[in-house]
Amino acid sequence: MKKYLRLLAAIFALACAFASPLAQAQTGPKVLVLYDAPSGTEFEKLGFAYAIMLRNLLGHFDAAADLVPVQQYTAGRINNYDATFYLGAYYDNQVPAAFLSDAATTAKKLVWFKYNIWQLAWNSAYNFQATRGFGFWGLRGLNGAPSSTNPAPGFFDSVSYKGKTFVKYYDYTNGAVNADPDIGVTGVTDAAKAQAVVMVNNPKSGESAPYIMRSGNFWYVADMPFSFIGPRDRYLVFSDILHDMLGIPHAESHKALIRLEDVGALVSVEAMKKLTDYLHNKRVPFSIATIPYYVDALGVYNGGVPQQVPLSQATNLKKALNYAVARGAEIVMHGYTHQYGNMRNPHTGVSGDDYEFWNIVANQPVAEDSVSWVSQRLSAGLNDLRSNGYNPMAWEAPHYHQSATASRTAATMFTTTYQRCVYFTADKPNFSGIGKDFGVGQIYAYPIAKDYYGQRIIPEALGNIEYDIRTIDPTSYYNYTWQDIVTNANYMLAVRDGYASFFFHPFWLEPELGVPGFEDFKKAIEGITQLGYSWVAPSTVR
Ligand SMILES: [Zn+2]
Ligand SMILES: [Zn+2]
Structure with missing residues (x-):
């Protein structure tokens, strides 16, 4: 059975290069993003990774952002920008006095995240409470030490927003905590000046605290909303409130997108026809993530004999695409071969199964990684599609995971991409030791005009339906239901x-798998429709 690696785990945790070379005039705000870069530590570049993630969200607002270590801040610089964000990512990193004194008095938009606010709020020279109307009381983390008998002692993990509860991720396995439980606790001291805009609750202790505090143009976010993110996460709360922080009030609009995934030469024409007819009858526009060139490098599904099927010979694929395109489907180019070389990367070496633009086995760029190698592959895929009559409207990286070079190159060859993305703190990252690099995965609630690599991004954040079929395929070992997808869509309503x-694999309709793929697909589509979303074609996303 042709298998695939589920991408969508609920968690995208912790994580390049240089700003895009595109010379388009910016119309949005000019933004300064300051971050901690504590030299000589393991986390020197983590703040930079968060800065990249914030910079990407600012791309929704067509902002021009400068990313600068807070240590390099010089007095008065805040005045050159429409808004400044300081990401307090590293506990007790020494913030320069030049920034503290500007932060104390500025009337400009300033957003402070998490740590080190005490250097401002507890230094009487800055007169913080009197100026801003709220005080900083201290940090809180886990309610107690976790143990095998009490693995989850609790913390301020539940953010209330627009009638929904967004829960921060927590995991405790083999004595190790995977979570980011710390928050900075503040309180209003002058209600004429400050308001708690969003609250965070600690369900185990019954306490609550401000999650986002606002005093005019000065904002304090108690948390780092880029760590351990997922589709029901407080990251969505921040994604929404960012409109208010920047003073750019986009209108309420709730649109939906569906993409059929990993469609290559071995696709079932019958499954594709069934899905196409259903969507067409429901007047739901859709797209097809198409793999132009099928490769089974090791013959894993072909009795040990390597197999290649170019698009010109992929009769079933062309039949399925032609039927769908005639009914309004749009084509997304999803890799060239969606596998890499003659190796298992990591599964089978077969198109649709493996990574193409990242060596996931060694967790590093592939040996050939370069602009010329990537552009040759993308050109080959584009040529194959176009010479067979298909005009792809977007790029989507295989497994949403490609090198910095591949992302930057894709941005020069496609006017848009349709994906999640991984960002690296260096083009050739080194993930170990002091000053190590980070790679961070990011999902988006809304379109990004230009990300850190210069890509325009159409979002996908809800995930995909999965089934536990481990007896047939040991790599498919968990369920992600249509209800999960609809629940995620309900959370997404909080973003204006x-x-x-979401996306869906047509192979779930194949009868030998014995799963209700088609029924569940329809329930997901209908559930999202009932939430009030309107379905649109990706080419219409602005
Ligand atoms: Zn918006
Ligand atoms: Zn794929």
Whole structure:
């Protein structure tokens, strides 16, 4: 059975290069993003990774952002920008006095995240409470030490927003905590000046605290909303409130997108026809993530004999695409071969199964990684599609995971991409030791005009339906239901212009798998429709 690696785990945790070379005039705000870069530590570049993630969200607002270590801040610089964000990512990193004194008095938009606010709020020279109307009381983390008998002692993990509860991720396995439980606790001291805009609750202790505090143009976010993110996460709350922080009030708009995934030469024409007819009859526009060139490098599904099927010979694929395109489907180019070389990377070496633009086995760029190698592959895929009559409207990286070079190159060859993305703190990252690099995965609630690599991004954040079929395929070992997708869409309603965007593998309709793929697909589509979303074609996303 042709298998695939589920991408969508609920968690995208912790994580390049240089700003895009595109010379388009920016119309949005000019933004300064300051971050901690504590030299000589393991986390020197983590703040930079968060800065990249914030910079990407600012791309929704067409902002021009400068990313600068807070240590390099010089007095008065805040005045050159429409808004400044300081990401306090590293506990007790020494913030320069030049920034503290500007932060104390500025009337400009300033957003402070998490740590080190005490250097401002507890230094009487800055007169913080009198100026801003709220105080900083201290940090809180886990309610107690976790143990085998009490693995989850609790913390301020539940953010209340627009009638929904967004829960921060927590995991405790083999004595190790995987979570980011710390928050900075503040309180209003002058209600004429400050308001708690969003609250965070600690369900185990019954306490609550401000999650986002606002005093005019000064904002304090108690948390780092880029760590351990997922589709029901407080990251969505921040994604929405960012409109208010920047003073750019986008209109309420709830649109939905559906993409059929990993469609290559071995696709079932019958499954594709069934899905196409259903969507067409429901007047639901859709797209097809198409793999132009099928490769089974090791013959894993072909009795040990390597197999290649170019698009010109992929009769079933062309039949399925032609039927769908005639009914309004749009084509997304999803890799060239969606596998890499003659190796298992990591599964089979077969198109649709493996990574193409990242060596996941060694967790590093592939040996050939370069602009010329990537552009040759993308050109080959584009040529194959176009010479067979298909005009792809977007790029989507295989497994949403490609090198910095591949992302930057894709941005020069496609006007848009349709994906999640991984960002690296160096083009050739080194993931170990002091000053190590980070790679961070990011999902988006809304379109990004230009990300850190210069890509325009159409979002996909809800995930995909999965079934536990481990007896047939040991790599498919968990369920992600249509209800999960609809629940994620319901959370997405909290973002004023958030997209309910998900994808689906047509192979779940194949009878030998014995799963209700088609029925569940229809329930997901209908559930999202009932939430009030309107379905759109990806080419219409602005
Ligand atoms: Zn918006
Ligand atoms: Zn794929």
